[in-house]
Amino acid sequence: MMNSRHAALEFIILCFNFFTMKNLLPFLLLALVFGGCQKDELPSAKYSFVKPAHFPEPVYPLDRNPVTKEGFELGKKIFGDPILSRDGSVACNNCHVKGVAFADPQHPFSIGVDEREGLRNAPGIANMAFMKEFMWDGGVHHLDFAPPNAIENPLEMDEKMTHVLWKMNQHGSYPALFRKAFPDMGDTITSPYLLFALSQYQNMLVSATSKYDHYKLGDANLTANELEGLALFEQKCAACHSGILFTNQEYRNNGLDSEFADLGRGKITESPDDMGCFKVPSLRNVELTKPYMHNARFKTLEEVLDHYASGVKPSATLADELQQNGTLGIPLTPTEKARIIDFLKTLTDHEFIQDTRF
């Protein structure tokens, strides 16, 4: 809705220009002809959600909360504002840092207010619009409901939604920014609009321009080593890290432990079959999102590959793929491990982490 409204507005402005600035007409015409392919540079296109051609349809209901420039910018501001935490010390981007694809570059377990240590490693926030469920255990079924988790968790921001809204309504600039982003909102900022703004920002964080994507779209080549790694990956890893998002969005136990300090999916479903299972993470930008696994067990991709090859631990819920023919793990030679890592690095999206909009 909003996007078409913006487009229409631009068209009207364009027409207006045509009729008023007659002397500029030839230039304008020229600009139109040559500038045709620069449409992307128009603000409305830059700040609307665009599904990459090789991606599935988004899961997020974008018609209910369409991305607009104002909503996106507001979401970005909030994402970086420690006003969301009890003592004004922690923002979303303390734990979700742009330079590392919105993961946590420093802390195995995330650090909240009063330096309190969390229970899990912060995952990267990319391609959220395409995810069915969120968090390592999938406890959250909608992107709108991810922020209250962080805001009200005593180990993260330890604040109350009610108080956050109170602070925002007192604030010098938020009320006006919200009214601009959400003209239907009325005078008081309420939490659905706060959550909408954060979702708009996060929905825009689409990572689809890695070397691998360019290869998929036919405008880049992978090296022989990378291609070898891709073939190995498809054979040995893609049962779980499948598709263009590199996750089947299921909950599996990949053999980190025999006994589970964290029940993972089992905490949500209370099913014995799900104890110690965690969401299969996307591997996009995985080179940047260390440490790895929900409990930050591994510091490097080499350690991860060593785990799959020779570190998998047995348990009642261990994934079948990791115990084929009575042997634990995935058989991998040192060369194969190296090739898979070569391939995983093609998933690093430099354009994404350098995107000035984010």
Next chain:
Amino acid sequence: MKKFLFLTTLFFSIALLSACKKDEEKATFGTFYLQFDNIVGDQDLTIADAASSDFKYTNSLDQNFNVSLLGYYITNIKLEGPNGEVFVDPVTTGAAAADVKGIYQVLESSTTSQTIGLSNVPSGKYDKVTFTLGIPADIVQEGATGGVLDPAEGAWLWNWDAGYIGFAFEGRSPASPVAASQWNPENSVQIHIGGWKDITDNPMMVNNVKTFTLDFGTSVSVSDKLEPKAHIEMDLLEVIDGHHGSADFTSTNQVHTPAGGTEFAENLHSAFVVDHVHQ
């Protein structure tokens, strides 16, 4: 030209006016009230201070307790009558509080929340009401919602297993061994019934959202002049001490998961009874 315009306007105005008149003759509408009254066995339920040591109520295990918070969500209300009358209270959602309709949070602490006025009910006789207790999947899956579902305005949003608590009871009982903490007062009892997810092949993934029908035992008439009211009693003892399960506060005092709340959710139907209706 002007004359023509005048004539057509006149024609349409008359057509419009007569259409309205016809409609009015055909159907009239009235308001139907549902009033919720919370009780504990044969006692009226009153809210105690969270730290209060005045334990007015007793369960079947002779454990005393009090109530500091009690409430529930009601939605998808439907009235039906003996002659095929049907009224469905429309449910709408959105970010703006004004867009959220047909979803009600009944709180013991708020008298106004205990009366639900259903407007635009077609004239006719009604003898039963059906409603959903808890917030069902279609609404939870919408995402951030305003009004009674706004977590900053007192909505009971479960964060870690996102969804809404459908029925909440909190209080204290000397039988509960819970020590004071940042979450709870000493001797705390908290029973939160939530869970809306149905996952195939996973019987443990509990859906505690219940829909049930209550008979009035008689029928009452709605018209533009008649505004009947149904008094519905909710007996807390039936919920926490009912047929399908009863809470021994020495061990069952903190219920905060879908599976933990199932037996109490099963009790909900029999906890709600239409005490009487008046015309």
